[in-house]
Amino acid sequence: MCESCGCSGEHPHLHQSTLRRLQVEENLLAVNDRYAQANRKWLAERGIQMINFMASPGAGKTSLLVKTLTDLAGQLSCAVIEGDQQTSLDAERIRACGIPAVQVNTGKSCHLDAHQVGHALVEFDLPTGAWVFIENVGNLVCPAGFDLGESKRVVLLSVTEGDDKPLKYPYMFHRADLVLVTKIDLLPYVDFDLERCTEHARRLRPEVEVFALSAKSGEGMAAWYAWLRALALQDLKSVSTA
Numbered sequence: 001m002c003e004s005c006g007c008s009g010e011h012p013h014l015h016q017s018t019l020r021r022l023q024v025e026e027n028l029l030a031v032n033d034r035y036a037q038a039n040r041k042w043l044a045e046r047g048i049q050m051i052n053f054m055a056s057p058g059a060g061k062t063s064l065l066v067k068t069l070t071d072l073a074g075q076l077s078c079a080v081i082e083g084d085q086q087t088s089l090d091a092e093r094i095r096a097c098g099i100p101a102v103q104v105n106t107g108k109s110c111h112l113d114a115h116q117v118g119h120a121l122v123e124f125d126l127p128t129g130a131w132v133f134i135e136n137v138g139n140l141v142c143p144a145g146f147d148l149g150e151s152k153r154v155v156l157l158s159v160t161e162g163d164d165k166p167l168k169y170p171y172m173f174h175r176a177d178l179v180l181v182t183k184i185d186l187l188p189y190v191d192f193d194l195e196r197c198t199e200h201a202r203r204l205r206p207e208v209e210v211f212a213l214s215a216k217s218g219e220g221m222a223a224w225y226a227w228l229r230a231l232a233l234q235d236l237k238s239v240s241t242a
C-alpha cells in the first residue's frame with residue numbers, strides 16, 4: 001500500500017528519505033522567501049535598487065561590474081555584494097575601483113540566500129537612491145531558485161559557453177529580466193550564434209531583452225548603461241507619483 005496516495009502500490013514510488021528531502025527543501029525555500037520579502041521592503045523604504053547578477057563561473061560577472069562601476073563613477077552611488085564559495089578576491093577587485101564591497105563566502109553552498117544578503121546590506125552606509133549589485137555564486141542552476149529580494153535579475157552568458165545554454169538551464173533564463181551575452185570580442189574565435197542564443201532565451205521569456213557586450217573592448221556597453229538609466233528613471237517617476 002502506497003503511504004502517499006493510498007493506492008495498492010503499482011506505480012514507482014519515492015523513497016521516504018526522498019520525500020523528507022523534498023519537504024526540507026520546500027521549507028528552506030519558504031524561509032528564504034520571507035527573508036527576500038524583508039530585504040525588498042528594506043530596499044523600497046530607502047529607494048534602493050538591487051540587481052542580481054547570475055552566470056556560470058568565469059562568465060565575466062566581476063569584469064563587467066568593474067567596467068560598469070568605473071565608467072559610471074560619480075553618476076551612481078553603488079555597493080557590491082560578492083558571493084563565492086571561498087576567497088575575497090572578487091570583493092578586492094571591486095574595492096580597488098573605490099566601491100564598497102562585502103564578500104560572502106558560502107562554503108559548501110552553491111548560491112547566495114536572502115538571509116546572507118540581508119546581513120550584507122546593513123554593512124553598507126547606503127544613501128537613498130543607491131544601487132546594490134549582487135554577484136551571485138558562479139552557477140546556472142541553484143541561484144535561480146533563491147529570491148534575494150532583488151529588483152532585477154540579470155543573467156550573463158559568455159560566448160565561449162555556447163548558444164544553447166538558455167535551453168539547457170531553463171529555470172535560470174525563464175526568470176531573467178535581462179540577458180547579457182558577454183565577451184563578444186571573442187566572437188571571431190568561437191562558434192556562437194547570437195541570433196540563435198536570443199531566440200533560445202526568448203523561447204523561455206518572450207519579452208526578455210538580450211544585449212551583447214564586451215567588458216574588454218567596451219563594445220555594446222552603451223545599451224547596458226541605457227537599461228540601467230531607464231531603470232533609475234522609472235524609479236524617480238514612481239517616487240514622484242507616490
Ligand SMILES: Nc1nc2c(ncn2[C@@H]2O[C@H](COP(=O)(O)OP(=O)(O)OP(=O)(O)O)[C@@H](O)[C@H]2O)c(=O)[nH]1
Pocket residue numbers: 055056057058059060061062063064090137138182183184185186213214215216217
Ligand atoms: N576576452 C574577454 N575576456 C573577458 C571578458 N570579461 C571577462 N573576461 C575574462 O574572463 C575571465 C573570468 O572573468 P571574471 O570577470 O573573473 O568572471 P566571473 O564570472 O566573475 O568569474 P567567477 O566569479 O569566478 O564566477 C577572466 O580571465 C577575464 O579577464 C571580456 O569581455 N572579453
Ligand SMILES: [Mg+2]
Pocket residue numbers: 061062063090135
Ligand atoms: Mg567573479
